[in-house]
Amino acid sequence: MRRFDYHRAETLEHASRLLTELGDDTFLFAGGTDLLVEIRERLRRVRNVVDIKAIPGLSDITYDETRGLTFGALVTVGRLERLPLVRQRYPNLRAAFASLGSIQVRNRATVVGNICRASPSADTIPPLIADGAFVHIYSRTDMRVVPLSEFFTGPGRTVLAKGEIVTGITVPPAADNSGKAYLKHGRRKAMELSTVGVAVSLLMEEGVCSDIRIALGAVGATVLRASQAEAMLRGTALDAATVKSAADKAMEECTPISNVRASADYRRDMVGVLTGRAIKQALETFA
Amino acid sequence: MKKIVEFTVNGEPREMTVDTCRSLLDALREEVGLTGTKKGCDVGDCGACTVIVDGEPVNACLMLAVEAEGRSVQTVEGLQPGVDRLHPLQDAFMRHGASQCGFCTPGILMMAKKLLDDNPNPTDEDIRFGLSGNICRCTGYTKIFDAIKSAAREMEAARS
Numbered sequence: 100m101r102r103f104d105y106h107r108a109e110t111l112e113h114a115s116r117l118l119t120e121l122g123d124d125t126f127l128f129a130g131g132t133d134l135l136v137e138i139r140e141r142l143r144r145v146r147n148v149v150d151i152k153a154i155p156g157l158s159d160i161t162y163d164e165t166r167g168l169t170f171g172a173l174v175t176v177g178r179l180e181r182l183p184l185v186r187q188r189y190p191n192l193r194a195a196f197a198s199l200g201s202i203q204v205r206n207r208a209t210v211v212g213n214i215c216r217a218s219p220s221a222d223t224i225p226p227l228i229a230d231g232a233f234v235h236i237y238s239r240t241d242m243r244v245v246p247l248s249e250f251f252t253g254p255g256r257t258v259l260a261k262g263e264i265v266t267g268i269t270v271p272p273a274a275d276n277s278g279k280a281y282l283k284h285g286r287r288k289a290m291e292l293s294t295v296g297v298a299v300s301l302l303m304e305e306g307v308c309s310d311i312r313i314a315l316g317a318v319g320a321t322v323l324r325a326s327q328a329e330a331m332l333r334g335t336a337l338d339a340a341t342v343k344s345a346a347d348k349a350m351e352e353c354t355p356i357s358n359v360r361a362s363a364d365y366r367r368d369m370v371g372v373l374t375g376r377a378i379k380q381a382l383e384t385f386a
Numbered sequence: 387m388k389k390i391v392e393f394t395v396n397g398e399p400r401e402m403t404v405d406t407c408r409s410l411l412d413a414l415r416e417e418v419g420l421t422g423t424k425k426g427c428d429v430g431d432c433g434a435c436t437v438i439v440d441g442e443p444v445n446a447c448l449m450l451a452v453e454a455e456g457r458s459v460q461t462v463e464g465l466q467p468g469v470d471r472l473h474p475l476q477d478a479f480m481r482h483g484a485s486q487c488g489f490c491t492p493g494i495l496m497m498a499k500k501l502l503d504d505n506p507n508p509t510d511e512d513i514r515f516g517l518s519g520n521i522c523r524c525t526g527y528t529k530i531f532d533a534i535k536s537a538a539r540e541m542e543a544a545r546s
C-alpha cells in the first residue's frame with residue numbers, strides 16, 4: 100500500500116486548515132470505504148488523510164415536521180438504515196441504504212462520503228435528489244446550503260472548493276400524501292454496484308399528481324433528473340398510458356455508457372422499465 | 387509516521403505501535419499476532435477480515451489501526467468462552483462441515499455471532515441478509531446455514 104500520513108482534526112476549522120495547508124493529495128477521511136479502496140487499488144494518489152471522526156457535532160440525526168430529516172457528515176449508512184423513522188417515512192432512502200455494499204461496509208460508510216465521492220452509480224444520491232435534499236457546506240469564511248441536484252459537476256466532481264467540508268444533509272419532511280421509491284438494478288442482489296438506479300418521489304392531491312421528481316443513477320456523468328418525463332406526469336392521475344409515455348421519455352433523457360456492468364442500450368431499456376415500476380411502487384403507499 | 391494505539395482486543399487492554407497508514411487487519415495479524423482474522427481481498431469485498439468493533443461488525447481491511455484507539459475489538463480468537471470450550475457456533479460449524487478450506491470461516495463466525503446476538507431465531511432470509519458481505523468459495527453456503535440454525539437452537543435451549 101502506498102504510504103500516507105494520518106491527521107486527526109479536532110474541529111471543522113482545523114480540518115479545513117489542514118486541507119489547505121497540507122497541499123494537493125490531501126483528503127478528508129470519514130468511513131474510508133472509498134478512500135482506502137482507492138489507495139489500495141492505486142486509483143487515487145493520497146499523501147495525507149484528515150480524519151474528521153473526532154469533530155464534535157457531526158453525528159447528530161434530527162427530524163421535525165417542518166424542517167425534515169437532518170443528519171451529520173459522520174452518520175453512517177447503517178445507522179440510518181436501522182432507524183425506524185427512515186423505515187416508516189423514507190422507504191426510498193431505506194431501500195438505497197440497505198442495498199449499499201454489506202452490513203460491514205454500511206457500518207463504516209457515511210452517506211455524506213457517498214455523495215462526496217460523486218460516483219454516478221452511488222445509491223444514496225438518486226433518492227436524495229428525488230426528495231429535494233440540501234447539502235450543508237462549511238468553509239472558514241461562511242456556511243452555504245446547496246441543493247443536492249446542483250452539487251455535482253461531473254463524475255467524481257462536486258462544487259466543493261478547496262478547504263470546504265460537507266457538515267450534513269437535510270431531507271425535506273415526508274408529507275402524508277407523498278409516495279417514494281428507489282429501485283436498484285444489478286447483476287446480483289447483494290454486494291453489487293448499480294447498473295441502473297431509479298428514484299421517484301411524488302405527491303398526490305385528490306387523485307392527481309401535484310409534484311413528482313425522477314432521478315436516474317448510473318446512466319450519465321452525474322445522477323440525472325428526468326425533467327421532461329416529470330413534466331408529462333405532473334397534473335395527471337398517473338394512469339398507465341401516461342406513465343408509459345413518461346417512461347419512454349426518461350429513456351430519451353438519460354445518457355448511459357457501456358461498461359463492464361452493462362451496455363448503454365440495456366441501461367436505457369432498464370430506465371424505461373424501472374421508471375414505470377418505481378412510479379407504481381411509490382403509488383402503493385396510497386393503495 | 388508511527389503512533390501508539392491503546393485499545394482492547396477480546397476484552398484485554400493492548401498497546402501497539404503502528405504505522406498510521408496500516409490497516410487494523412494488518413496490525414492485528416502482524417503487530418498483535420492474532421492471525422485468525424484473514425485477508426482475502428483487502429478491499430471490503432469478501433468479509434474474511436470481519437471483526438466486531440464496539441459491538442458493530444466491520445471489515446478490518448477498511449479500517450486504519452490508529453482508528454482503534456480507545457475502542458474494543460473482538461476477533462475470532464475471542465469467540466470461545468474458555469480454553470477448552472468452543473462457542474456453539476464453532477461447534478456447529480465443525481459438526482456440519484460448514485468449513486472446508488476455512489478461509490472465510492473466521493469472518494462468517496463473527497458475522498453469525500452478531501446475527502444471533504441481535505436475532506436469536508433468524509429465518510433463512512435473515513441469515514442470507516446477514517451474511518451477504520461474506521463470500522465462501524467452497525461450501526455453497528448450505529452447510530453454513532445449517533450450522534447457524536443448529537447453533538441458534540442450541541443457544542436457545544441453553545437459555546431456557
Ligand SMILES: Cc1cc2nc3c(=O)[nH]c(=O)nc-3n(C[C@@H](O)[C@@H](O)[C@H](O)COP(=O)(O)OP(=O)(O)OC[C@H]3O[C@@H](n4cnc5c(N)ncnc54)[C@H](O)[C@@H]3O)c2cc1C
Pocket residue numbers: 126127128129130131132133134135136151172198199200201204207208209210211212213214215216220221222223259263264265266290291292293429430431
Ligand atoms: C465492498 C464495497 C461495496 C460497496 N458497495 C456500494 C454500493 O452498492 N453502492 C454505493 O453507492 N456505494 C458502495 N460502496 C461505496 C460506499 O461505501 C462509499 O461511497 C461510502 O458511502 C463513502 O463514505 P465513507 O464515509 O466511507 O467515505 P470516505 O472513503 O472516507 O470518503 C469518500 C470521499 O468523500 C470525501 N469526503 C468524506 N467526507 C466528506 C465531508 N464531510 N466533506 C467533504 N468531503 C468528504 C473524501 O475525501 C473522499 O474523497 C461500496 C464500497 C465497498 C468497499
Ligand code: FES
Pocket residue numbers: 424425426427428429430431432433434435436445446447448
Ligand atoms: S479482506 Fe477485508 S473484506 Fe476481504
Ligand code: FES
Pocket residue numbers: 484485486487488489490491521522523524525
Ligand atoms: S470454506 Fe473455503 S472459502 Fe469458505
